Structure formats: C-alpha cells, structure tokens
Amino acid sequence: MASVVNNVVAAVANASNDEAVCGICLDALDRKRSVTLKPCNHQFHRTCALQWAESVRPDIDRPCCLCRSSVREMVGRNGRRVVRSYPFEEEELDMKRQVLEGLLNEGDSFLISLNNTRDQIRKMLKESEIERAIAEKQRQPDEYVVDIDQEGAKLEKRKHAIDNLLEYGATITALGDAATVACAISRELEALNRSNSDLASEEEDGHYAAEQSHNEDTDSDSDSGSEEEIR
Ligand SMILES: [Zn+2]
Ligand SMILES: [Zn+2]
Structure with missing residues (x-):
C-alpha cells in the first residue's frame, strides 16, 4: 500500500506542470477541471477530490490522500473555494x-x-x-x-x-x-x-406513515391555542 502511495508521489513529483497527473486516478491533470488542496498544494481532478472528500466523515480532519497532511480547504483554478455538497446517494x-x-x-x-x-x-x-x-x-x-x-x-x-x-x-x-x-x-x-x-x-409492506393524499377531508383547521390570560 505504502509503495503505491510512494509511486504516486514520485509520479506527481516527476511530472512537469504540463504533464502533471491527478494523484487519485493517475490521469493527466489537464483532462478535467482540477483543484489544489491547501496548504499542501497537491492537485487533483475536482471530481476525484470531491468524491474522495465525500468518503471521509465531515467532522474529522481530512488528510491529503497523497501526503497525509491535514487539508484546510480545496481551491479551484479560479481561486475560489470548492466545497463538497451534501452527499445524497443514500436510500x-x-x-x-x-x-x-x-x-x-x-x-x-x-x-x-x-x-x-x-x-x-x-x-x-x-x-x-x-x-x-x-x-x-x-x-x-x-x-x-x-x-x-x-x-x-x-x-x-x-x-x-x-x-x-x-x-x-x-x-x-x-x-x-x-x-x-x-x-x-x-x-x-x-x-x-x-x-x-x-x-x-419481504418487500410488500412498504407504507410510510405520512401518506401523501389526505387533503380531501379536513381542510387544516388551525387549532389556535386559545391562550387564556393569567392574571
Ligand atoms: Zn483524477
Ligand atoms: Zn498533500
């Protein structure tokens, strides 16, 4: 495992800026949009980096997957911060x-x-x-x-x-x-x-408690809390 990381580190270090590779998928960096991790300045494809960030719990410090130093932020080419969006791949x-x-x-x-x-x-x-x-x-x-x-x-x-x-x-x-x-x-x-x-x-009984349509009868009577004043 460590040797794989070392190879990647070497590949990234050896590549000139023109032929730099993404440390996650090892494809040429300029084939897709890229981001720079701060403060270590390692570069990855934006989508590769986002995918990686989403696999890490948000409440723990994310180490750079190349050098393991902790990542403060991800910056896009335009210098703007790239944030991971809320992951919603769940059931x-x-x-x-x-x-x-x-x-x-x-x-x-x-x-x-x-x-x-x-x-x-x-x-x-x-x-x-x-x-x-x-x-x-x-x-x-x-x-x-x-x-x-x-x-x-x-x-x-x-x-x-x-x-x-x-x-x-x-x-x-x-x-x-x-x-x-x-x-x-x-x-x-x-x-x-x-x-x-x-x-x-068994898959049959998939009923949610909040079924969508019971809007035919009761037209939401706003049960106003009749607040009695206390003297
Ligand atoms: Zn990549
Ligand atoms: Zn790094």
Whole structure:
C-alpha cells in the first residue's frame, strides 16, 4: 500500500506542470477541471477530490490522500473555494430518517440549514454552467465537458432530493405545536424502522406513515391555542 502511495508521489513529483497527473486516478491533470488542496498544494481532478472528500466523515480532519497532511480547504483554478455538497446517494428511507432526527435534535434550524445547502447547490449549478460555457469556448476535450455535465447531473439529483426532504419536513412541522410534532416524529421513526426491517424480509409492506393524499377531508383547521390570560 505504502509503495503505491510512494509511486504516486514520485509520479506527481516527476511530472512537469504540463504533464502533471491527478494523484487519485493517475490521469493527466489537464483532462478535467482540477483543484489544489491547501496548504499542501497537491492537485487533483475536482471530481476525484470531491468524491474522495465525500468518503471521509465531515467532522474529522481530512488528510491529503497523497501526503497525509491535514487539508484546510480545496481551491479551484479560479481561486475560489470548492466545497463538497451534501452527499445524497443514500436510500430514501435513510434520508427521511436524517430529516426526522434533524428535526428532533435541532428543530427548525435543521430545515434552515437544509435550505442553505440547497441554495449552495443552486449556486454550484450556476457556476458549473459558466464553467461549461468557458470550456466550450476554450475547446476543451469532450472528457473535460462530460466531467462538468456529470457533476451537474449529480448536483441536480441532490437538489431534487433536498426539495423532497424539505417538503417532507414542512408537512411534519405544519402538524401543530412542538409536542404534536415530536409525537409525529417518533411515529414516523417507528414506521421507518418497521419498513426497514420489513424490507429486509419481504418487500410488500412498504407504507410510510405520512401518506401523501389526505387533503380531501379536513381542510387544516388551525387549532389556535386559545391562550387564556393569567392574571
Ligand atoms: Zn483524477
Ligand atoms: Zn498533500
């Protein structure tokens, strides 16, 4: 294992700037967009580096996969910081669980931070559109453009997932006061646990507690807390 790393380090060190390689996939660096890790200044393909960053837990220090020094940030060619977007490759049930547990632990601020993540992804999507236009103008190879498109598709997918999660979170918080919401959350979590174990054995019983359509009857009577004044 160490010898592989040494070979990569040697390959990266030997290559001149023109023929530098990505230390993760070992392809020429200029075939796709690249990022520089700070402060060690090692360069990788942007998508390779992001994929690697997502495999590492966000709450621990990420060591550079080449030199193991801890990474403070990732910087793109334009000098701007590259952040990993919220990974959403998980199963739908797990994502619902994240929302429920987030609401339980952080309340509304969980939804606010999810909203911020969505804004961030929107911004990244706009940036990748610009990058794509520049790449075409510069007549970059197909591979370079495909790399941008693939990241764009991934970001779209995540944005869509967050849209769904925000909607799901909103239906739960709209149920009423804190106690009602907490009650609903534990019911939902129980249902998730049930369907998780059901999925393991048989696939039939995949019902979520929050079925989408019960908007025909009760038109949300806002049970206004009739607050009596205490004298
Ligand atoms: Zn690479
Ligand atoms: Zn490094």
